[in-house]
Amino acid sequence: MKRTLRHLADGREIIYFDEGEDTAPRTAEDTRDLPAVAASSEIRLDPLTGEWVAMAAHRQTRTYKPPADLCPLCPSKPGKPSEIPEPDYDVVVFENRFPSFEEGASGPQSTLDDLGLVRTAPGKGRCEVVCFTSDHNGSFAGLSASRVRTVVDAWADRTAALSGIDGLEQVFPFENRGEEIGVTLSHPHGQIYGYPFVTPKTRRMLDVARAYSEEHGRHVLGDVLAAERQVGTRVIAEGRHWTAFVPPAARWPVHVQIVPHRQVPDIPALTGAERDDFAEVYLDVLRRCEKLYDRPLPYIAGWHQAPVRIDRELGWLHFELFSILRAPDKLKYLAGSESGEAVWINDATPEQIAQRLRAAG
Numbered sequence: 001m002k003r004t005l006r007h008l009a010d011g012r013e014i015i016y017f018d019e020g021e022d023t024a025p026r027t028a029e030d031t032r033d034l035p036a037v038a039a040s041s042e043i044r045l046d047p048l049t050g051e052w053v054a055m056a057a058h059r060q061t062r063t064y065k066p067p068a069d070l071c072p073l074c075p076s077k078p079g080k081p082s083e084i085p086e087p088d089y090d091v092v093v094f095e096n097r098f099p100s101f102e103e104g105a106s107g108p109q110s111t112l113d114d115l116g117l118v119r120t121a122p123g124k125g126r127c128e129v130v131c132f133t134s135d136h137n138g139s140f141a142g143l144s145a146s147r148v149r150t151v152v153d154a155w156a157d158r159t160a161a162l163s164g165i166d167g168l169e170q171v172f173p174f175e176n177r178g179e180e181i182g183v184t185l186s187h188p189h190g191q192i193y194g195y196p197f198v199t200p201k202t203r204r205m206l207d208v209a210r211a212y213s214e215e216h217g218r219h220v221l222g223d224v225l226a227a228e229r230q231v232g233t234r235v236i237a238e239g240r241h242w243t244a245f246v247p248p249a250a251r252w253p254v255h256v257q258i259v260p261h262r263q264v265p266d267i268p269a270l271t272g273a274e275r276d277d278f279a280e281v282y283l284d285v286l287r288r289c290e291k292l293y294d295r296p297l298p299y300i301a302g303w304h305q306a307p308v309r310i311d312r313e314l315g316w317l318h319f320e321l322f323s324i325l326r327a328p329d330k331l332k333y334l335a336g337s338e339s340g341e342a343v344w345i346n347d348a349t350p351e352q353i354a355q356r357l358r359a360a361g
Helices: 057-061 145-163 200-216 220-231 272-292 336-341 350-359
Strands: 002-007 013-018 042-045 052-055 091-095 119-122 126-131 170-177 189-195 235-238 242-245 254-260 299-304 318-323 325-327
Touching (some): 013 145, 091 145, 126 145, 145 272, 220 242, 235 272, 242 272, 254 272
Antiparallel strands (some): 002 013, 042 052, 042 119, 170 189, 299 318
16 A cells, blocks of 8 residues: 655645555645634533533534535546545545544633533544545445455554544544435545544443453453354354454444454554455445445444553454434434433344345345
8 A cells, every 4th residue: 555645735634545556646736725724622521421522613614515526525627626636546534624623722621611510621633534435426335345455554544643643532433424324425435533532432331341351351342242153143244354243232223343353452453364354344244235225325334443542451443334224215213212311222123134134145
């Protein structure tokens, strides 16, 4: 893989990840007249739950569903400059112009209204956009295994880079796919968030892993993986280094976890063979998902990685994909129980979900 770092007109970094070393040099300049990024993020600690919430009101002005010929994620064309100055690319990563968290955020930690009750702090972090292909009408499921490997290498590169930024505590690469999920740019892309705190879901998983390890002397996800591989009822696909299965307590009408067979904390810790095998297994899962309802599946997919600085020995990297589509024309809404009390009610059993996905192959 060839890696080239450049800068956009407003100073943001853009990094090209090319599959071959013989790729032409990436020398195109960003010709746009862009003002400096104006981001002002704040985080507040909910005093009732102990969870951080980000305030990023500047994101109201972000690009919203532009026509295909004005897509900012397509390669630049004469007279139509985009976020990617080059006329083509394999995989590219650049800093988000409308970030939820901003690396330059500064200011003192304080409390809301100076009352000492609600802690506040600058929303320091980093948000990046990852474009998987220059093909506007493509999809992750349509990528080659070699291209997915390049994406995995880009995720690893960025995880390592963001982990080295002072004040960032967790790195989360993810993809939102489909308008039903809330996607406003249809070009195949994902994002990477560098959070200034450990996320609530990760904290909960770490607490459970710690308690399980103290009682059993093993990692809970390792035991779950072994059980799923032994029983096989919920397994969707399996490679030499990864197994994809529907979680035994699945929350969503389509819900898959892809787990490596050995415990590693994050993507950079994966070997070359493990990265190659992930590409094959994930493409298998995605293609089954595409056939499930005979229509493109809206989904959220992302990596659960160990925190950057704490409890890394308790982390077990894994990938998760889920969809809100419960039938070709029906969505699962997070209504009273789910949104109000975080108690999920699934309309299908994990075994039914797994059987449908296996049949879709």
